[in-house]
Amino acid sequence: MTDETKPVDGLSEAEAKAELERLAAELARHDEAYHGKDAPIIPDAQYDALKRRNEQIEARFPALVRIDSPRFKVGAAVAEGFSKITHKVPMLSLDNAFNDEDVRDFVNSVYRFLGQLPDQSIAFTAEPKIDGLSMSIRYEQGKLVTAATRGDGTTGENVTANVKTISEIPNTLPAGAPSVVEVRGEVYMAKEDFLALNARMAAEGKQTYVNPRNTAAGSLRQLDSSVTASRKLKFFAYAWGDMSDMPADTQHGMIETFEAWGFPVNPLTKRLGSIEALIEHYNAIGLARAELPYDIDGVVYKVDRLDLQARLGFRSRSPRWAIAHKFPAEKATTKLTAIDIQIGRTGALTPVARLEPITVGGVVVTNATLHNAEEIERLGVRIHDTVEIQRAGDVIPQILRVVESPANAVSFDFPKICPCELKTPVIREETAGGMEGVIRRCSGEFACPFQRKEHLKHFVSRKAFDIDGLGEKQIEFFYGDKTLPINQPADIFTLRERDEANGLQRLKNRDGYGDTSAQKLFDAIEARRTIALDRLIFGLGIRHVGEQTAKTLARAYGDWASVHEAALAIANGDKAAIEEMDALDDIGPAVVEAIGRFFGEPHNTGMVDNLTAQLTILEAEKPAQDSPVAGLTVVFTGSLEKMTRDEAKAMAERLGAKVAGSVSKKTDILVAGPGAGSKLTKAQELGVRTMDEDGWFELVGVTPGG
Ligand code: IVH
Numbered sequence: 118m119t120d121e122t123k124p125v126d127g128l129s130e131a132e133a134k135a136e137l138e139r140l141a142a143e144l145a146r147h148d149e150a151y152h153g154k155d156a157p158i159i160p161d162a163q164y165d166a167l168k169r170r171n172e173q174i175e176a177r178f179p180a181l182v183r184i185d186s187p188r189f190k191v192g193a194a195v196a197e198g199f200s201k202i203t204h205k206v207p208m209l210s211l212d213n214a215f216n217d218e219d220v221r222d223f224v225n226s227v228y229r230f231l232g233q234l235p236d237q238s239i240a241f242t243a244e245p246k247i248d249g250l251s252m253s254i255r256y257e258q259g260k261l262v263t264a265a266t267r268g269d270g271t272t273g274e275n276v277t278a279n280v281k282t283i284s285e286i287p288n289t290l291p292a293g294a295p296s297v298v299e300v301r302g303e304v305y306m307a308k309e310d311f312l313a314l315n316a317r318m319a320a321e322g323k324q325t326y327v328n329p330r331n332t333a334a335g336s337l338r339q340l341d342s343s344v345t346a347s348r349k350l351k352f353f354a355y356a357w358g359d360m361s362d363m364p365a366d367t368q369h370g371m372i373e374t375f376e377a378w379g380f381p382v383n384p385l386t387k388r389l390g391s392i393e394a395l396i397e398h399y400n401a402i403g404l405a406r407a408e409l410p411y412d413i414d415g416v417v418y419k420v421d422r423l424d425l426q427a428r429l430g431f432r433s434r435s436p437r438w439a440i441a442h443k444f445p446a447e448k449a450t451t452k453l454t455a456i457d458i459q460i461g462r463t464g465a466l467t468p469v470a471r472l473e474p475i476t477v478g479g480v481v482v483t484n485a486t487l488h489n490a491e492e493i494e495r496l497g498v499r500i501h502d503t504v505e506i507q508r509a510g511d512v513i514p515q516i517l518r519v520v521e522s523p524a525n526a527v528s529f530d531f532p533k534i535c536p537c538e539l540k541t542p543v544i545r546e547e548t549a550g551g552m553e554g555v556i557r558r559c560s561g562e563f564a565c566p567f568q569r570k571e572h573l574k575h576f577v578s579r580k581a582f583d584i585d586g587l588g589e590k591q592i593e594f595f596y597g598d599k600t601l602p603i604n605q606p607a608d609i610f611t612l613r614e615r616d617e618a619n620g621l622q623r624l625k626n627r628d629g630y631g632d633t634s635a636q637k638l639f640d641a642i643e644a645r646r647t648i649a650l651d652r653l654i655f656g657l658g659i660r661h662v663g664e665q666t667a668k669t670l671a672r673a674y675g676d677w678a679s680v681h682e683a684a685l686a687i688a689n690g691d692k693a694a695i696e697e698m699d700a701l702d703d704i705g706p707a708v709v710e711a712i713g714r715f716f717g718e719p720h721n722t723g724m725v726d727n728l729t730a731q732l733t734i735l736e737a738e739k740p741a742q743d744s745p746v747a748g749l750t751v752v753f754t755g756s757l758e759k760m761t762r763d764e765a766k767a768m769a770e771r772l773g774a775k776v777a778g779s780v781s782k783k784t785d786i787l788v789a790g791p792g793a794g795s796k797l798t799k800a801q802e803l804g805v806r807t808m809d810e811d812g813w814f815e816l817v818g819v820t821p822g823g
Pocket of ligand 1: 209210244245246247248267303
């Protein structure tokens with residue numbers, strides 16, 4: 118596990134690597150939530166902060182940039198259930214301008230690029246930036262053939278059947294239209310239709326949607342197009358992709374053509390000739406915004422002449438001839454009626470402000486996030502205060518400031534005891550650097566009902582118990598199940614026994630299982646009843662105890678009894694035990710403290726005892742002292758052909774070597790497979806001993822597979 122709050126400047130290379138891995142996974146999860154499921158889980162600002170952190174770390178450690186770096190992603194990958202369509206012309210994104218200065222810079226850069234003087238007026242179109250989702254609709258010989266979402270910009274989802282249900286989009290083009298036409302624009306839901314749909318959903322006791330944009334996206338991703346048809350989606354055409362012929366030579370000419378072909382185009386689109394005129398139109402649209410029947414989040418300026426657009430061309434992800442001038446976030450004032458505590462999957466306690474309902478940009482807001490106790494303090498906010506809130510296309514609006522504090526305002530005391538059923542103490546987390554963190558967590562960890570499911574998923578994950586046929590999906594199935602629950606790790610190992618006692622209600626008779634699959638699952642569980650010590654330690658999911666730390670602990674203490682004894686002693690504040698663990702390579706105070714905390718919580722120790730009673734725990738292999746690589750630091754790079762990375766690492770560690778991720782003066786050996794790049798060059802520069810896989814096998818006296 119990595120420290121999410123450590124300043125980028127203070128990260129070591131290993132920490133940076135781990136942090137980039139964590140950020141890639143976390144941002145992918147948010148991308149999936151936002152684009153894939155149309156249900157974002159964090160505000161845009163928080164998402165942007167994660168992205169920025171990723172970029173800052175990449176800038177400091179360019180050699181660590183990952184192939185799947187979040188920086189390279191435009192939108193969402195294709196969702197499951199729809200076939201893919203590769204866009205003949207990529208669907209790009211737009212650069213943003215946040216103030217008049219940015220707009221001036223944009224216009225001036227267009228003039229500069231074209232080598233034209235500012236007085237030789239270049240015309241721009243200015244059109245509202247619709248807050249929906251972009252769509253590319255292809256017509257061949259005048260007939261609608263496919264419709265695709267943007268996806269990652271190159272490949273989108275084939276949503277043709279659903280788009281055909283949108284009555285505003287013509288199914289055929291008039292005679293005379295080019296033989297291949299791709300019309301692009303925004304599918305959106307009108308504010309009115311969104312509110313009516315949500316009222317209906319609420320009346321039926323169903324989950325309501327967050328905002329029109331996510332609802333439109335969700336409505337398009339329905340596998341059943343009759344659902345899409347019931348959602349009253351709308352469309353504005355504003356761009357194009359593949360065209361066999363161009364029917365016009367300007368942006369506004371193209372829009373007029375789309376209108377003539379029967380597409381809705383936005384009535385607020387204007388063709389203008391100066392920076393001042395663009396900004397004036399932006400301000401006018403801003404004033405009209407609240408009254409518009411649909412959500413917009415800015416104004417898009419585009420160079421009008423298509424020949425100039427072609428000369429300006431593109432940067433990697435956006436055109437040089439267009440920019441989106443964004444509106445500031447929408448604000449409103451309301452009363453804060455209460456502060457509740459929510460517990461997240463990692464046990465973090467988040468205060469949530471309950472508000473008197475207020476409409477902000479067409480969305481009724483009743484909650485706002487307060488992030489943490491420090492934020493409450495910073496804002497000086499108290500219950501009954503009148504507060505200013507902001508919604509920036511976010512899920513959870515934020516509180517900006519206190520406008521008025523009445524005499525009866527009440528301060529909020531952050532709970533010291535978790536509101537979860539365990540009533541365990543809440544811990545203010547310290548970061549690895551010793552700085553006080555701002556996250557408060559329930560100390561119940563595995564035992565906390567809010568965290569248990571996530572912990573169980575971690576417990577069965579690949580680097581922990583790795584049980585075939587028992588992954589995240591199955592934990593969802595078994596957790597809290599009425600007949601055959603897995604509510605704590607020990608339950609996994611009593612599953613067969615309890616199943617046999619269930620008589621007719623056996624697992625093999627349940628949906629998704631049969632005789633063979635149930636048997637397979639029990640066999641896979643049985644195979645893991647004997648487990649390596651490091652996997653067990655890692656599987657417990659103790660904060661800050663990652664795979665490497667678990668290995669270090671296993672190797673240092675040798676067997677479970679010794680690890681357990683040390684952990685309990687640390688929990689009891691035993692100084693010698695704390696110092697002993699703290700002295701281990703790669704183990705710092707944050708780890709020792711987390712272990713002490715985990716084993717100081719009776720719910721956790723009970724859970725651990727139940728589990729270990731079910732297991733045969735292997736002793737850690739003592740690293741060889743006499744191997745030719747004992748005590749040396751080894752780096753593997755390039756593509757290994759005779760062993761996997763994990764195997765190579767395990768072998769080196771077994772032989773007493775330390776495996777590092779990057780080359781430095783401390784590196785003793787670099788094992789380079791084909792395609793090795795910068796690490797090999799660096800090793801050569803530093804005079805590090807370098808060999809290929811065969812050289813390695815020869816050195817350690819092991820034959821591959823042997
Ligand atoms: S032009 C090559 N015009 O904004 C540029 N985009 O941030 C093509 N959008 O993906 C886009 N209204 O989903 C353009 N009038 C408008 C727009 C618009 C909304 C969206 C579109 C695009 C995103 C870029």
